[in-house]
Amino acid sequence: MKEIKKYFESRAGKYSFYFEDISSGYVYGYNENVPMIAAGCIKLPIALALLKEVERGNYTLEDKHYINESDKVFGTGIIYELGEREYTLKELIAAMLIQSDNTASNKIISIVGMKKINDNFKELGLKNTILKSKTSDVSKDEEENISTSYDLSLCWKALMNNTYLSKENSEGLINLLSRQQLKSKSTLYISEDLKSYISNKTGDKTSIENDTMLIRLQKGNFTFTVMSSEVPNSVYGLVTLAKAGKMMWDSINNLWI
Template structure:
């Protein structure tokens, strides 16, 4: 399947049967805000090791704040816990919170952690909103394969620990940007996901939890001729995946019960 209006990679995996559908899943693409999932995981590793505490409270000066973030417009006298920064980074994709965590953790330490997890095609090279670095070719990258593996570890309770995996899932369930994979799904459905959004780049990755099964849905798009078109395509592919994996299986179960 080709689309002249964008490039894309897809990885959809039924976590009950381990069956998957993959298209260009190893393609290395600019991660946009998807990299924040890996930053969140590294932060929880330090919390698990006792090097950070989720209740630790810090202040952020004006020079450290970047535009287009909630923290940027809030009172300078506010302080934030590590838990606050993680939550803002994921559910609102706050770039000031993200940059503060990158500063605290260190880019090299984050990349070492990513490598230790076995991800060879995911890397953090710059802070958020550092467009000068991006122009020079310093960008953050990932693949649909790497992100799916991270989500699967989280779902199985194997990312840091069961406790912290559950915390990460709970945070991603509070995602505020529901304009892509979530847009055409039932409002009552539980979806733990993270979006990525830059000009001509739209991503949405996560885990969909239905009544009897759950599955990973990852779709990364880039070189899009229109951002709204990319969002719409992700929404349509997500709906098709849900109808096939969930509604289709439920209809089969009803049929089997009626036959009995």
């Protein structure tokens, strides 16, 4: 993992990453506790916060919520292109995670409430993750949602060990995120047949490329999160994350028995 650190130090921009072998407890990090803009990666802890409220009996996944034109947010996802109609919470969480749908995530924030979501973040143990705004509200730096590569990896660890949600809900989220449609960052150089072992959530904005993932293999279960800022352009950022992801994957293949 030292090679990944050296690689990031040689690249333009600012980077953090965190790797953990959940089974053995081996960890390696670089700026892993430095808060950075989360972008779409904030949807991972939001999903955990929502399901915690479902487990508390405050909502059910079959609850229906109406999406009208004023709810829609341009960007990733398909709901923006569809007509006004009701969606179940189950549909909203699937759209938020599989397609990174911005309208779905904003609706979930409205339903649960920003304060309750942040309270649940703290309960989960996320020390540097703060939801500050919906997607459509971000206009100034201080309004950006922030997290760290350590915190995002902690979400995967909680799901893998069933320490925050029930086993059913934990496995449900992991399986949903294995179908995440944006697997072109840290996994770009990993062969397609191996990507089925990876659950991940990406995030990006101008000068920002993030990716957080859980890897489940016979030899062990691993988390890997990369966050960046001030990258020259999206292509530069994507290539950087892809090469780092390949280094990580090669390390697992070569050093773990």
